Amino acid sequence: MxxxxxxxxxxxxxxxxxxxxxxxxxxxxxxxxxxxxxxxxxxxxxxxxxxxxxxxxxxRGDQLFAPLPAAIAVAPYAMTVAFVLFAAANMRGYLRQTLSHPMLIGLLVWSGVHLLA
Structure with missing residues (x-):
């Protein structure tokens, strides 16, 4: 592990x-x-x-990851952030200029939320 x-x-x-x-x-x-x-x-x-x-x-019987109960409450908000970052990757603006790769960060937020919840 x-x-x-x-x-x-x-x-x-x-x-x-x-x-x-x-x-x-x-x-x-x-x-x-x-x-x-x-x-x-x-x-x-x-x-x-x-x-x-x-x-x-x-x-094969081992559980690779145990979901966190608090993550279920945080997931909708984090997913909203992930979707905003995905959209910012295709638009001009402050987020794209500041982050340089907002889609990558959005993907990390999206995948992290799915692992935790």
């Missing part, structure tokens, strides 16, 4: 980098574009491999 969780953290964490243009741009300028993309790909692949290994090791 720990292998699966570490894989998810690696995979989702590295894919969250493009949502912060300052961090991504700083790393790409410091290491070079090719080295940045290579490291990005390597960490993504390592995370995906750990997810696959962790899922394969999980017992």
């Amino acid at each position: 720990a292998t699966l969780v570490v894989g998810l953290i690696l995979f989702l964490g590295i894919h969250l980098l493009p949502a912060f243009p300052g961090v991504r741009g700083g790393l790409a300028s410091r290491w070079g574009e090719g080295r940045y993309k290579g490291l990005f790909s390597l960490v993504s692949f390592a995370g995906l491999a750990l997810i696959i290994i962790g899922y394969a090791k999980a017992e």
Whole structure:
């Protein structure tokens, strides 16, 4: 189970980098574009491999995740935020300018809510 969780953290964490243009741009300028993309790909692949290994090791009767009762109350509000972020990705405005990748953040909110509820 720990292998699966570490894989998810690696995979989702590295894919969250493009949502912060300052961090991504700083790393790409410091290491070079090719080295940045290579490291990005390597960490993504390592995370995906750990997810696959962790899922394969999980017992079939084990519950992978227990839903949180409080998440049911929060889910409608978080889903509203996710839909606004999805819409902001296709429009000009403050959210798109500030977040750079609002659809990615909306997808993370959407998937997180579905995992928790």
